[in-house]
Amino acid sequence: MLGGGGLVAANVYASATEGGFGESAQQSNPSGSDQLPASGTVTIDCPDVGQKLTNVPSAAKSQVDAELATLDQQITEAYTRLAATRQAQANDGNYVQNAILGPLKDKRTDVMGRIKADYQQVGGTAPDSIDGLANCTAMTADPAQNASGSQGDNGQQSTGGQATGGQASGGQATGGPVASDFVDITTVAPNVPAKPDTTRDASTGTFTTLCGANANGNHNTDNVIVAPGVANGAHHLHDYVGNQKVDAFSSNDTFLQGGTSCENKDDLSAYYWPVVRVQDGTQDFDQNADGGGKEGNVGKILVAKQAQIEYVGSPTGKVVAMPQFLRIITGDAKAFTNGPGNANAHWSCTGFENKVQLTDKYPICPQGSDVVRTFAFQSCWDGQNIDSANHRTHVAFADANGNCAGGFKAIPQLTMRLVYSVPQPVIQNGQVKNAYAVDGFPEQLHKPITDHDDFISVMTGNLMNQVVDCINSGRDCGAGAGEQPQDTPSPSPDASSGGSAGADPGNSGGEQSAQPPTTSPGTAPSGDGGGVGGDYDDHESATPKVSASPKVSASPKVSASPKAYATPSSAGTDAAVQPQNGSDDEPSSGSGAAVGTQTPSAGGDAPSAGSQTEPQAVTGGLAETGTHLWPAAAGTVLMILGLVFLLRTRRRF
Structure with missing residues (x-):
């Protein structure tokens, strides 16, 4: 019974710390320092201001282009900070909003104000299409699924805590892609x-x-x-x-x-x-x-x-x-x-x-x-x-x-x-x-x-x-x-x-x-x-x-x-x-990777791709679980045999 229990305990511990079944966020990001915080934030989603500007006065074009480039640079800097402060985010659930998204909104507001001024300086009308676009949001994923990089809540993909720059073990970039890509x-x-x-x-x-x-x-x-x-x-x-x-x-x-x-x-x-x-x-x-x-x-x-x-x-x-x-x-x-x-x-x-x-x-x-x-x-x-x-x-x-x-x-x-x-x-x-x-x-x-x-x-x-x-x-x-x-x-x-x-x-x-x-x-x-x-x-x-x-x-x-x-x-x-x-x-059978059901975009109806199945996750499947848990199964059998042996011995004496 002791030997069987030891096998079970060792296997449960290994499954919780190794890739695959029960994999932890730490293992999914071997670098260790960039694991996803409890908030599950993976990236920053900012409205695309440039796509709203459809009629920029020619005299203001160069200034507006420079300001739009500044917005891109601000997002890059904010994402870099997001990736470099995972521990702070884990310690403070409000860190992303207070230290990253809030300051980013203020910076974007200033830039959009300058864009409007660029229009007005050349006799144009300040665009109201960019009003309300300063606020960026945190794109999140389900922390429980981060280990496999699978789909999280809100339909977003987890990056397993991946950050910008550098590489994790095996040459995998810490900014993606992930297996589900x-x-x-x-x-x-x-x-x-x-x-x-x-x-x-x-x-x-x-x-x-x-x-x-x-x-x-x-x-x-x-x-x-x-x-x-x-x-x-x-x-x-x-x-x-x-x-x-x-x-x-x-x-x-x-x-x-x-x-x-x-x-x-x-x-x-x-x-x-x-x-x-x-x-x-x-x-x-x-x-x-x-x-x-x-x-x-x-x-x-x-x-x-x-x-x-x-x-x-x-x-x-x-x-x-x-x-x-x-x-x-x-x-x-x-x-x-x-x-x-x-x-x-x-x-x-x-x-x-x-x-x-x-x-x-x-x-x-x-x-x-x-x-x-x-x-x-x-x-x-x-x-x-x-x-x-x-x-x-x-x-x-x-x-x-x-x-x-x-x-x-x-x-x-x-x-x-x-x-x-x-x-x-x-x-x-x-x-x-x-x-x-x-x-x-x-x-x-x-x-x-x-x-x-x-x-x-x-x-x-x-x-x-x-x-x-x-x-x-x-x-x-x-x-x-x-x-x-x-x-x-x-x-x-x-x-x-x-x-x-x-x-x-x-x-x-x-x-x-x-x-x-x-x-x-x-x-x-x-x-x-x-x-x-x-x-x-x-x-x-x-x-x-x-x-x-x-x-x-x-x-x-x-x-x-x-x-x-x-x-x-x-x-x-x-x-x-x-x-x-x-x-x-x-x-495993029946888990073919057929393309999921089409969702029409704003541009029109999606063509039918025939009968298609919903996506199936591969991590934690029956075959994989059996591969990882055979020591636990053997340990359980030993524990049962030990218990039967003790009961028979008790009756005999």
Whole structure:
């Protein structure tokens, strides 16, 4: 009995302190100093002031842009303080409000007052749309679930007490991502709907430009579109291809002198996106720099093995030329706190692109398959402006039929497809090893839904007119046009790693289409930015197309509304993550990681993804519990046998 009791006690103690069953917050954050306090605060949610400013006087634009950058810097500083004061928060339940959120509100109030003054100084009317936006809130999670990084109350995800900067054991960044940000793509139900038919007037041509994948390491943490003139305005690192002189201080004149990495030297356009890092403990060149390690963006930078850039047409009519210096941002770098309305990046794996597209999950691809990021930019332009105050309302997505509403004009739609060789993440005991993630604002916790892409159109030598003519006439033009993509079958989980990386999933149809936004272009309700979906297009892939007639697209389409294929984590409907190759855990039957039930965004109804199951947690499942508790079971048997032996001995004597 004593021996059995000892086994039970030892096993209960081990289960309470090790990963997995009964895991504690201390173990989920091995660094020990950043564990989540009782309040469960994981990050700071501040209203996005910039999205409310839709009509900034041109004379006040530079001052307003600088003030908006100051607001971002204030949030970063507040989040850094949040992450560095976990012990104080544990000792004082009011610490977050009194020491972090209260002072932040005061600072934001001052900035918004200056923004109003900037309007008035140039004869404008102070915007009332930003009234009441100074107050930020603490995004919380259920402390009892922090250990596994699972969904907490309010539908938010716990970070297990993760803070900004540095790394925990095993190379995992202490600012995220967490296990629930990943999903085994082989367990997700197909969610890519069939594409619609094109009309007789459709512009079905394509124009491909080859600009490389930033092998020369052209990086900075600026964002000349959102925060011109402000160093580190993005607070995260970008890859740049195309124009080679793009930073916070660039101008239109600079772009014309910048040179290009594109094969066509008349394409001086700037294409840039957040870098992807693998969190394997490796530090990169910016480990001690602003926008890098100082702001939680840690790990080895991965260069895309393929960066395919293509312009495609409209399914309902001809396109017109983009104006020179047109700026477009697709996706939302703050979507984790803003919500999914403007999210528009898609994640998949080679061999699965015409079956599964994800917005709020990083896919875990099987052996022989590569990670794919896909973007389809807005393809409707207001016909007048190269930018707008909130960088959204001058462009929009097409409606359900592919039409541009409200007087907007169809322009060539920029599509991009980035392919990465990513070491396969492994989920063990509710923790993710070998995690990968995009760079982002630190308070966004490296969520996949925050992925985004930026573009400045700078074509010279009549190149844009050539692009338009090619697309409208139904031809395949540009570098690599008309090449036949490889036909790659879907890899199986045990497929050889020598599969064709980056090949498209074949020409068998089933291409991805889009649901439209219901918001009319040119309006900006609640930061919606004139649309929340991608366009219906006959050619939304960035890969070269087959030039046979009738045209057959060789790669999947990018969906539109809602742009989040799986409901964003902020909505509390994360898909379950199944243990991967190398995991000690076996997946239990019936717990497939199908994408949760779609929640329509403001942009329109979600397309049905078929019968789907609610997400199932993997930590604490029966198989896992049995693995951890077999010593306790053995001890219990010994205790029972000892008791029986004592009773029989008592009767005998």
